[in-house]
Amino acid sequence: MTNNRQQKTINDLEFLFGAAILIIVALLFLWWRTHERAQAQARQGAEHAARLHALEQERASAQEKLAAFTHITSDGIVQVDANGLVTYMNDRARDLLQVTNRVERPLREVAWGYDLQPLVAQVLSESGGATSQTIVKDERAFHVQVVALGDENKRGALLGITEVTELQRLGRARREFVANISHELRTPVASLQLLADTLSEDVLDNKELVTDLLSRARTQIDLLKQLTDELMDLALIESGQAPIRLVSIFAVDLVNDAIAPLRPQLERKQIALETHIPPDMEVLADPQAIRKVISNLTHNALKFTPNEGRLVIRAVWHNQGADVEFSIQDNGIGIPDKDLPRIFERFYKVDRSRTRAAGDLRGTGLGLAIARHIVEAHGGKISVASVEGKGSTFYFTLPSGE
Ligand code: ADP
Numbered sequence: 001m002t003n004n005r006q007q008k009t010i011n012d013l014e015f016l017f018g019a020a021i022l023i024i025v026a027l028l029f030l031w032w033r034t035h036e037r038a039q040a041q042a043r044q045g046a047e048h049a050a051r052l053h054a055l056e057q058e059r060a061s062a063q064e065k066l067a068a069f070t071h072i073t074s075d076g077i078v079q080v081d082a083n084g085l086v087t088y089m090n091d092r093a094r095d096l097l098q099v100t101n102r103v104e105r106p107l108r109e110v111a112w113g114y115d116l117q118p119l120v121a122q123v124l125s126e127s128g129g130a131t132s133q134t135i136v137k138d139e140r141a142f143h144v145q146v147v148a149l150g151d152e153n154k155r156g157a158l159l160g161i162t163e164v165t166e167l168q169r170l171g172r173a174r175r176e177f178v179a180n181i182s183h184e185l186r187t188p189v190a191s192l193q194l195l196a197d198t199l200s201e202d203v204l205d206n207k208e209l210v211t212d213l214l215s216r217a218r219t220q221i222d223l224l225k226q227l228t229d230e231l232m233d234l235a236l237i238e239s240g241q242a243p244i245r246l247v248s249i250f251a252v253d254l255v256n257d258a259i260a261p262l263r264p265q266l267e268r269k270q271i272a273l274e275t276h277i278p279p280d281m282e283v284l285a286d287p288q289a290i291r292k293v294i295s296n297l298t299h300n301a302l303k304f305t306p307n308e309g310r311l312v313i314r315a316v317w318h319n320q321g322a323d324v325e326f327s328i329q330d331n332g333i334g335i336p337d338k339d340l341p342r343i344f345e346r347f348y349k350v351d352r353s354r355t356r357a358a359g360d361l362r363g364t365g366l367g368l369a370i371a372r373h374i375v376e377a378h379g380g381k382i383s384v385a386s387v388e389g390k391g392s393t394f395y396f397t398l399p400s401g402e
Contacts, residue, residue, distance in 0.1 A: 084117065301329075
């Protein structure tokens with residue numbers, strides 16, 4: 001009996017023990033599952049967070065790049081929405097369009113007078129796409145490109161604005177330069193052709209005529225040589241290949257050396273030349289280059305002064321002795337006021353009839369442009385004062401020497 005009870009108790013205990021084990025195993029299993037799921041969720045969460053972080057970084061970097069791009073680009077950038085309201089514009093666009101007011105206003109108002117609206121309307125319309133046009137305002141030229149942004153439901157437009165004023169000016173200058181050279185070459189070449197034709201006819205016995213024709217041919221050849229020499233000078237100076245080597249030199253020596261070759265022409269025209277230059281005055285100059293300046297200015301003065309005229313070359317200290325100012329004064333035909341601002345331009349001649357009046361001493365229109373380049377390369381300034389019919393005075397400055 002006791003044994004049976006004991007046996008039952010043992011069975012009960014075994015059952016309880018077994019049940020307990022099962023419960024523990026089930027609980028362990030449940031815990032493990034929950035733990036696994038939590039870990040998977042945590043892993044997913046971490047991956048998600050990392051993806052978000054990477055996306056955020058990508059967005060920030062793209063935004064940074066865009067900001068840097070719109071900052072450094074020399075183009076103006078303007079964004080407008082579907083209603084034509086400006087939503088963004090970089091500083092360059094503000095500069096170019098001279099915008100002082102806030103954005104978020106119609107493009108028509110923000111960029112008043114630039115006529116950009118039709119371009120934007122074109123790309124904002126159904127067709128979308130892109131368009132471009134060159135717009136001129138207040139003598140400035142702008143190349144404007146417009147591209148559509150977004151889709152049909154939410155369209156906007158991006159404008160890129162590039163100033164092309166300088167580019168157009170350079171293009172024009174190049175075309176004018178070529179036209180001017182051709183023009184300057186045509187006259188002496190045509191004259192030489194005519195002289196050669198005349199010589200080839202039966203005139204060789206007429207010694208006087210032959211001498212005259214040859215002398216005229218020499219004049220035309222001199223003119224061609226002057227043109228090619230001056231073109232070469234200008235090309236070297238403008239490309240920076242004619243470096244200025246400054247030395248301290250007496251002003252009087254510079255002037256005397258420069259005018260020596262012109263003495264025969266001065267005598268032929270019976271032009272009186274005075275020089276007023278302190279003998280101890282020194283300047284810092286590239287002697288060869290400055291001799292060219294003095295010679296060009298003096299040559300012009302004698303060219304545009306009638307026979308028996310008067311030329312005065314002076315040099316005075318300026319700026320408490322820091323600079324020296326040279327002046328070359330004539331009492332010739334003078335220069336009309338309207339031409340004064342342009343005479344230092346390449347190929348500029350006041351008018352062709354006056355130039356013809358200079359007879360054999362016709363010029364190329366390059367002398368003053370070369371003189372200006374040389375003086376400015378010395379850190380000096382060149383200028384002119386003139387009264388038509390009375391005469392002209394050309395001034396230029398150089399730094400003082402020792
Ligand atoms: P050019 O070779 O024709 O003399 P420059 O460049 O030296 O060319 O001068 C430009 C123009 O300026 C001349 O064609 C002339 O019309 C005018 N000019 C220059 N110097 C004088 C002057 N001393 N008197 C009158 N006109 C001058």
